Amino acid sequence: MLNAAKLTFIISFVFCFMPLSIFAGDKSSETIFFLGSGSAETPWTQLVSQGFVEKMDRSGVPYSFHIDHLEAARFDEVHQYDLMFRYLKEKFAQKEPDIFVSAGPAASNFSLRFPELFAGARRILIQSGDDGSANATLIDAEIEHLLMIREMIRLSGPSKVFIIGDSVQPSDKLRLGGITSALEHENVSYEILVNKALPELLAAVSELPDESTIFYAPIFRRYEGKDLAPAYVLKELHQASRSPIFSSSDSTLGFGMVGGYLYSPKKLGYMAGEAAHSLIRGGPIEFTQNGFGYTYDWNEVIRWGYEDLISTKAEVLFRAPSLWQQHKGKIILTLLSLCLLLLLSTALIFINRQLTKTKNVLNKERLLLEERVQERTQELSLLHKQAVEMARIDVLTGLPNRRAFFEQAEIVHYQTERYHNPYVVLMLDIDLFKKTNDTYGHPAGDKVIQSVAKTIRSLIRKSDVAARIGGEEFAVILREAEHDHFYSLAERVRHEISEIPVCFEDDQIRTSVSIGIAEYQAGDKSIDDILCRADKALYQAKQTGRNKVVIDPVCV
The missing domain is CATH 3.40.50.2300 (Response regulator)
Known part of the structure; x- marks a missing residue:
């Protein structure tokens, strides 16, 4: 706590x-x-x-x-x-x-x-x-559970509904009460799976009987020292389940939920904006929408065979564009070119002397068109590549962000399991960072974060992975690192950060970091296991004085 x-x-x-x-x-x-x-x-x-x-x-x-x-x-x-x-x-x-x-x-x-x-x-x-x-x-923002449940029943026709969620907070209990009341109103058999640890929950979901349906009430509680983001839990459930999954908010679409009659957080926010605008202008408050509607994930609709059941007026997300939508411009250009060629060919029958000249003009136009299409394709490919790279880079430090770190960590963990090349995780946290922000301001805090990132980058190898995974928190993966090497590297990072002040305007800002170290052990299922131990070591470093390196006892 x-x-x-x-x-x-x-x-x-x-x-x-x-x-x-x-x-x-x-x-x-x-x-x-x-x-x-x-x-x-x-x-x-x-x-x-x-x-x-x-x-x-x-x-x-x-x-x-x-x-x-x-x-x-x-x-x-x-x-x-x-x-x-x-x-x-x-x-x-x-x-x-x-x-x-x-x-x-x-x-x-x-x-x-x-x-x-x-x-x-x-x-x-x-x-x-x-x-x-x-x-x-x-x-x-009152959720109309009865309409949601009726749409779920209409699509899936379940023999039994399994409700997944928590009953920790009062809001959790209120949500579960609305769901169960709607199911009872529709005379549908149900069972509640609440407050279960994630592995236990996934095991239970994998064994649900056929013709079952899952209604997912978002889970926010912590598990093994980590927050359980609702979308993350939904993705895990989707992988383990052989039954369709329904929920209440369109914010969970794209993670394995079918959809249905849902409320839209973005629409609710838009309504709040309309109210704020009216209050500022001093006029009556009027809303253009109510925050609810029918929305589906096309991939899940196809998976469960609901495509003939959903409303044609509903919003359908993630639907693959048709051939016409994908290549509309090229098809139009091709058709126009064919029409032009046909007209020219007809005219050439009567104008024999212009035959050679006309063919040359058409060839030049065709080559120019192909060249422009190729240039545009290359340009779009480059822009796509740049967008993908930017989505994985932390703008402030230039290091990989949290998303990119976990993607690379998954690869490292897989290679370790396959080739038995161990790796080590360093968790770094800037000491007393709030005090720095309060004393010197947020621009100075940003300068400190950039300085720490630069020091980390300068001391690790190109084959290692360093990333900013939180506000003032960094993580480093050292591949094939021996005990003496990774401990000495951690000490070098800690020492250099504590010894070299950060220059900001007329101030010399002294800062330090606490570092927790954990090493891959046989039986670790994912990077999360190693990160958990490194985080505990980091916590110990913080609690015992900061500006120090603490190694997970398993590494010693």
């Missing part, structure tokens, strides 16, 4: 400031604070904020935007509320927001619990039902 100091540090660091529209010197600019219930990485929270910002940007209203996250799924909600209240009072001590948007049950409950926080702000709540918030605008 994290102590209060570390918890405050996490909250203050994650998305402290995200100015999306800043109008310098414009005193009429509205300050908007957006609080999400989950973490910054939660797809639901990301989509709600995207929808909100999209609407505000379209409105043309000058505003500055700040976002933070309660991370309610990871911590005790009541204790988290008190920490967040103190943090926000300090953060906005100079100027309180004009509009306070809370997204989700936890954030909305927080907003209602502390009416004295931003007392002059106009409040917008994105939550289910009416909590008696007379002084707030409500964006009703």
Whole structure:
């Protein structure tokens, strides 16, 4: 369990400031604070904020935007509320927001619990039902479980429904209650699989009887020291299951969920943006959508044979484009060329003296057309390659990002299992990074992160893998590293970072890192096993004084 100091540090660091529209010197600019219930990485929270910002940007209203996250799924909600209240009072001590948007049950409950926080702000709540918030605008996100369940039953016709989820938080219990009530209303047999460890859950799902259907209530709890992202759990369930999977939000489409009558976090955010725009302009609040609709994943629809059952008016995602859609331009050009050739050929019958000249012109046009098509194809290929590379690079440091790290780590782990070439994982975390940000500012913090990344890159081999996997957290994979080598390398990295100050403007910033080391052991199923041990060693380094290297006892 994290102590209060570390918890405050996490909250203050994650998305402290995200100015999306800043109008310098414009005193009429509205300050908007957006609080999400989950973490910054939660797809639901990301989509709600995207929808909100999209609407505000379209409105043309000058505003500055700040976002933070309660991370309610990871911590005790009541204790988290008190920490967040103190943090926000300090953060906005100079100027309180004009509009306070809370997204989700936890954030909305927080907003209602502390009416004295931003007392002059106009409040917008994105939550289910009416909590008696007379002084707030409500964006009703109540899930219509009955419509969702009916669509699931219509498509899959299950003999039994297995509900997967958690019952840890009050919101979890409320969600499960809505699902079970809808199933009972439709007289469908069901069984609840809640609060199970991930391996146990996957084993149970793999043995479900035929003609079963799964309804997935998103899981956020931690497992073996890691957050279980709902999308990650859904992907694992999809691989293990022989039954179709349904859920409630379109944010989980693309990870193995069929779809159906779903609510859209992005649409809910857009509605909140419409409400904010109306509040700023002082007019009546009107919504162009309600946040719900029928949406499907075409790949899953095809897999389970539902293509003749889904509505033709529904939104269908991930459908492969037709041949006409893929090559529309080329087909039109080809047809035009053929028509032109036909007309020219007909004319050439009557104009014999122009035959040679006409053929040469057509050949030149054809070659030019092919050359342009080839140039365009090469250009698109290059742009695609650049986009793929940018998606895997951390912009601030130039190192691979978290996604790229896990992709490369999977390859290294596979090669180790096959060729028995061991590897070592170093987890590095910048000590007292929040203090650096608070003392020198976030640009200085960015400079420190860049300096640490540069030091790591300069000391490892080209065959090793280094990446920035979190705000101030780095990971390094050393291939075929002996004990003396990887320990001495870790000490060199730690020593050089602590000895060489970071120059920022007129300041010399001293910083240090704590490092945890773990080595691949026979029986490790994935990189996550080694990362878990390295993270524990890192935690020990932090707890015993920082600026040190701690090796997982298994490596000794």
